[in-house]
Amino acid sequence: MKHVLSALVYNSPGVISRVSGLFRRRGYNIDSFIGSSTEDEKYSRLTIVVEGDDIVIAQVISQLEKLEDIISIEDIDPESMVSKVLLFMKVKADVTDRVGIIVVANACNARVIEMSKEYLILEALDTEDRISEMIEIFKPYGIIELVKTGVVAMKR
Structure with a gap:
């Protein structure tokens, strides 16, 4: 555990x-x-x-x-804390996939922080479990690179 x-x-x-x-x-x-x-x-x-x-x-x-x-x-105790992980993720995004990726990013509470012809860089701040789920969701699109912080936590 x-x-x-x-x-x-x-x-x-x-x-x-x-x-x-x-x-x-x-x-x-x-x-x-x-x-x-x-x-x-x-x-x-x-x-x-x-x-x-x-x-x-x-x-x-x-x-x-x-x-x-x-x-x-x-x-x-997990029940008595707030915790978050910060994620930056560069995802392949040509013109045909871009809108769909942005829709999925919005649904995951991620935001686009940089855009090019070939990729989008997404930023997300969420729980460790939700960040892991988000990474799995974006794998089919093609993750070029990702970096995330460790857990930042504070007792309530």
């Missing part, structure tokens, strides 16, 4: 390296890792998505709490 961990850390050089190094040394895989500033420049917020059962996640949290950079860390 995927877990979203939210860690408040000191904004200091090497903190991301120390956190990711702990995962590497313990053999834990990171599905998603986002680091960002907070309302106070002395701190950063790390959002880490990890797969594992409750015992593994408890071990991960216990190990992270031992790092001097960590102020607090929490396994956020």
Whole structure:
């Protein structure tokens, strides 16, 4: 099961390296890792998505709490958080397919942010599951390239 961990850390050089190094040394895989500033420049917020059962996640949290950079860390209950993923996707779109692709994009709450003779670049901000569904929907059109962020989450 995927877990979203939210860690408040000191904004200091090497903190991301120390956190990711702990995962590497313990053999834990990171599905998603986002680091960002907070309302106070002395701190950063790390959002880490990890797969594992409750015992593994408890071990991960216990190990992270031992790092001097960590102020607090929490396994956020999916029911008590808001989370989003940002997607940019370049889709083949010749003149004959363009209108249909735009209609599908609108239905997926995506918007066209760039257009050329050969392709459209779409932008979408949604849940991880909805972004994955959108990628599957556009595969038949021909995805040239895509990039997406990791999960950004906040407790309600």
